[in-house]
Amino acid sequence: MGRQLKFNIFRYNPEDSASVPHMETFRLEETEAMTLFIALNRIREEQDPSLMFDFMCRAGICGQCAMLINGRPDLACHTKTKKLPDDITVLPMPVFKLIGDLSVDTGTWFRDMNTKVESWIHSDKVLDPAAQEERMDNVLADEIYELERCIECGCCVAACGKANMIPEKFMGAAAFNRIGRFMLDPRDQRTENEYFEVVGTDDGIFGCLGLLGCEDVCPKKLPLQDQLGMLRRKLGFSAVQHIFGKVFSSKK
Ligand code: SF4
Ligand code: SF4
Ligand code: FES
Numbered sequence: 001m002g003r004q005l006k007f008n009i010f011r012y013n014p015e016d017s018a019s020v021p022h023m024e025t026f027r028l029e030e031t032e033a034m035t036l037f038i039a040l041n042r043i044r045e046e047q048d049p050s051l052m053f054d055f056m057c058r059a060g061i062c063g064q065c066a067m068l069i070n071g072r073p074d075l076a077c078h079t080k081t082k083k084l085p086d087d088i089t090v091l092p093m094p095v096f097k098l099i100g101d102l103s104v105d106t107g108t109w110f111r112d113m114n115t116k117v118e119s120w121i122h123s124d125k126v127l128d129p130a131a132q133e134e135r136m137d138n139v140l141a142d143e144i145y146e147l148e149r150c151i152e153c154g155c156c157v158a159a160c161g162k163a164n165m166i167p168e169k170f171m172g173a174a175a176f177n178r179i180g181r182f183m184l185d186p187r188d189q190r191t192e193n194e195y196f197e198v199v200g201t202d203d204g205i206f207g208c209l210g211l212l213g214c215e216d217v218c219p220k221k222l223p224l225q226d227q228l229g230m231l232r233r234k235l236g237f238s239a240v241q242h243i244f245g246k247v248f249s250s251k252k
Contacts, residue, residue, distance in 0.1 A: 002030035005081060007039065008089040009051070013100045023089075024048075030081055036090070037065055037077040040102070052101035060219060063153030066093055067102045073155035073217050093158035095167045106154040113175045117198055121182070122190045140184065147181040147227070149220050150174055156214035156224060162207055169203040173214035173224045176205060180227035183234070196238035205231045206239070 005028050012021040026043045037055055044051045056062040058077045065076040068091040070084065081088070096104035113119075156173040157163045163170045179199055182188045199205050208228055215224040 002032075002034075003086050004028075005030050005039065006087050007043065008087070009043075009102065010091045011051075011101055012098065013052070014098055015100065030086075034081045035077055036069060036079040036081060036084075036088070039081060040076060040090075052099065052103040054103050061151060063106070063151035066106070066153040066155050066158070066219075067091065068093055068158065073158040075153060075155075075219050078219060093154055095157050095160075095163050096154060104154070106152065109154065109157070110152045110174070113171060114178065116171065117175050117178050119178050119182070121185065121188050122194075123187055124189065125187075134187075136186070140186070144181055144184050147177055147184070147222065150177055150222055151220060153219060155217045155219060159213040159217040161211065161213065162209050166203070166207075170207055171199060171204050173208075173218075173228065175199070176208070176231055177222055177224055177227050180230060183230075192234055192238050193241075196235050196242070199231065200235045200239055200242070205235055208232075 007026045007028065008023050009026060010021070011019075011024045013019040026047055028039055028042060031038075037058060040051065040053050041055075044053075053067065053076070054064040055077060056064045058065075060075055060078040063075075066073055067076055068089075069076070069079055070089055073093055076090075090102060092098055092102045092104050093106075096106050096109050099105055152174065154174075160170070160172055163172045176199065179195060182190070183195060201207070205228070210228065212225055212228075215222070218224060
């Protein structure tokens with residue numbers, strides 16, 4: 001017989017004027033290889049069909065099932081209950097807009113972030129569809145691929161002290177990772193100054209507190225610390241140029 005698990009789950013439906021935020025307790029017997037996703041699904045199927053949470057791939061790929069699991073942002077589908085105590089508290093991720101219960105709107109946040117950091121290749125080259133595909137150095141392609149692995153789950157954002165302080169504004173580690181990816185890409189012709197215009201602010205890289213909660217919780221183990229360090233080094237020089245540029249222009 002498996003352990004008796006107690007799930008304390010946040011419940012609230014902002015669409016229902018009668019709904020008030022509260023915690024609700026459910027109990028389940030643990031089964032072999034149970035994940036939190038399986039447990040939530042069983043609760044929904046067997047005890048309360050109104051429970052709201054998101055999932056799609058069930059394999060740590062789509063990034064939909066992120067939530068706060070005993071206080072830590074993580075993916076429900078790759079969290080084995082055997083790694084958790086028998087008393088499990090599940091909350092929706094902060095920073096993102098609550099849809100209901102454990103479901104949050106990460107999509108709008110990530111769309112806005114991708115627009116803010118201009119997450120596309122900037123190039124004057126005119127595409128010739130008949131031309132042969134350009135080759136890229138294998139090592140460089142691997143380095144870019146490493147940063148492309150972000151699944152936009154939002155765990156790094158939910159764990160970020162600064163994003164919790166100014167949720168509407170702070171760009172967050174996923175945005176810095178995105179910029180790092182384009183800085184590596186030889187097809188993107190943006191200069192360091194142009195990148196500085198995008199992330200060289202207190203809502204961007206210079207507002208980052210550097211405590212690295214983001215890297216600790218990233219389920220894809222992205223090298224966020226390296227990206228933050230690289231951006232600070234590279235854009236710090238542009239920041240000095242901007243400050244001296246302003247001093248000189250104000251003296252004219
Ligand atoms: S290191 Fe920066 S981006 Fe990462 S959690 Fe801390 S403040 Fe947020
Ligand atoms: S960087 Fe990691 S934690 Fe952040 S959104 Fe991407 S995969 Fe999720
Ligand atoms: S359901 Fe896709 S990452 Fe968990």
